[in-house]
Amino acid sequence: MTPPKILLFGKNGQLGWEAERQLFCMGDLFAYDYPQIDFTDPKKVVALLDDIQPDFIYNAVAFTAVDQAESEISKATLINSTTPGEIAAWCKRNQRSLMHFSTDYVFDGYLGRDYREDDLPHPLNVYGQSKLAGEQAILQSECTALIFRTSWVYSMRGESFVIKFLSWARDKDELRVVDDQIGNPTWARMLAQLSSCILPINKEDFSAFFDQNGGLYHLAGGGAASRLQWSQEILDNLTHEANIKTKNLAGAKTYEFPAPACRPLHSALNCEKYESTFGRKIPHWKLGLRLALDELAG
Numbered sequence: 001m002t003p004p005k006i007l008l009f010g011k012n013g014q015l016g017w018e019a020e021r022q023l024f025c026m027g028d029l030f031a032y033d034y035p036q037i038d039f040t041d042p043k044k045v046v047a048l049l050d051d052i053q054p055d056f057i058y059n060a061v062a063f064t065a066v067d068q069a070e071s072e073i074s075k076a077t078l079i080n081s082t083t084p085g086e087i088a089a090w091c092k093r094n095q096r097s098l099m100h101f102s103t104d105y106v107f108d109g110y111l112g113r114d115y116r117e118d119d120l121p122h123p124l125n126v127y128g129q130s131k132l133a134g135e136q137a138i139l140q141s142e143c144t145a146l147i148f149r150t151s152w153v154y155s156m157r158g159e160s161f162v163i164k165f166l167s168w169a170r171d172k173d174e175l176r177v178v179d180d181q182i183g184n185p186t187w188a189r190m191l192a193q194l195s196s197c198i199l200p201i202n203k204e205d206f207s208a209f210f211d212q213n214g215g216l217y218h219l220a221g222g223g224a225a226s227r228l229q230w231s232q233e234i235l236d237n238l239t240h241e242a243n244i245k246t247k248n249l250a251g252a253k254t255y256e257f258p259a260p261a262c263r264p265l266h267s268a269l270n271c272e273k274y275e276s277t278f279g280r281k282i283p284h285w286k287l288g289l290r291l292a293l294d295e296l297a298g
């Protein structure tokens with residue numbers, strides 16, 4: 001048995017930081033992030049692949065600033081589409097495997113139910129368009145790849161919605177949060193675990209595993225919620241002194257908070273295909289949130 005050589009891109013992001021802590025015991029791990037590697041320069045990324053010759057690439061890099069993407073279209077396209085497409089082409093040429101992540105924002109949110117993998121994408125913003133183009137470039141390359149679309153990713157580090165909400169709640173007696181955006185709050189650790197625990201342990205098994213299971217899947221926190229429900233659940237689960245001022249949360253509508261990028265209203269993902277293919281149960285988003293908030297207690 002030979003462990004695989006794994007290359008992780010985006011090790012400092014919400015998902016990548018957690019993924020490194022899963023992948024480091026699954027093979028020989030090489031982990032990079034900006035500025036050691038720059039996805040606006042696809043040639044250099046491909047040169048690194050030639051150099052390292054990984055068996056498997058886990059790509060957690062993305063341009064995720066949804067509003068900023070509206071004015072930085074070429075940068076978002078390079079990072080979310082062009083370079084993932086070049087990585088996929090390299091995988092195809094060298095018979096290696098790729099795991100990549102996409103977003104619920106490939107959908108417009110008008111369907112009125114949770115989205116399945118075969119529902120028609122129709123992004124409302126540049127970020128969603130660039131992520132959809134990335135999916136298509138990978139699928140068209142015909143490399144062996146798993147693409148996981150996920151939604152509302154948060155971690156207890158950095159600038160996630162949970163961290164931002166807690167800082168607002170320390171500041172204000174009452175907060176207004178939108179109740180018309182529905183998604184799946186997804187703890188980055190859960191996403192890292194559920195995406196990596198399915199991988200083979202033996203390098204020789206990778207191509208058969210990806211041949212058999214490759215394709216597009218939805219993978220996000222179980223159940224769905226509005227941003228208001230998510231926020232209320234954060235407040236209800238603070239089991240320690242967090243210096244919170246907020247006593248009341250009030251509902252608001254998305255149109256009351258104008259932003260450069262238009263967001264889908266109901267873009268929650270149906271994740272049954274992941275569960276039935278890989279035989280894993282996705283935990284409810286409320287359980288993930290409770291465990292994530294436990295970390296605040298130290």
Ligand SMILES: NC(=O)c1ccc[n+]([C@@H]2O[C@H](COP(=O)([O-])OP(=O)(O)OC[C@H]3O[C@@H](n4cnc5c(N)ncnc54)[C@H](OP(=O)(O)O)[C@@H]3O)[C@@H](O)[C@H]2O)c1
Nearest residue numbers: 012013014015034038039061062064101103150151152153
């Ligand atoms: N966050 C969400 O709510 C959400 C929702 C749905 C889907 N997703 C998808 O889930 C995946 C993981 O998202 P995430 O929340 O973990 O993202 P994230 O925290 O924003 O991390 C993205 C990583 O990419 C790196 N990066 C950005 N520009 C780069 C460049 N030019 N070259 C190399 N690296 C660069 C970032 O480095 P710097 O920090 O140095 O810029 C960061 O480490 C992505 O595919 C994303 O599209 C996320």
